[in-house]
Amino acid sequence: MASKLAAECIFCKIIRGEIPSFKIHETAHSFAFFDIGPLSEGHALVIPKHHAEKMHELPDEFLADAMPVAKKIALALGADNYNILQNNGRLAHQEVPHVHFHVIPKPNEEEGLTIGWPAKKADFDKLKELVSKTKI
Secondary structure: OOOOOOOOOHHHHHHHOOOOOOEEEEOOOEEEEEOOOOOOOOOEEEEEOOOOOOHHHOOHHHHHHHHHHHHHHHHHHOOOOEEEEOOOOHHHOOOOOOOOEEEEEOOOOOOOOOOOOOOOOOOHHHHHHHHHHHOO
16 A cells, blocks of 8 residues: 555654654655654654554554564664553544654663553453454
């Protein structure tokens, strides 16, 4: 599938070169650059060259290209510890409505991504029901 870019999307404008960026890698399907509001040194973004707000709306070939690019960035940075983050929707903390993947080095406790994980006790009966509804 060919790339599809949106006129007013900030990430689409970066892909088209209308907004400058600190580009570090580009493929036929992805564009990667350093984040200008980093959580740590080397914090990068990988954005598909196809405008889609949420991951499930993105054609598979663009999705398949993004993870190898993220891997190359982590390796190039020499990051032993890092997070790959992708959010879908405002409630899930997505700030730019264009699918993107953060590569966030975690060099120490103070820098990089910090998260809480408010785990709950699972209800096994509900999980069994959910499995039957979710078979792919």
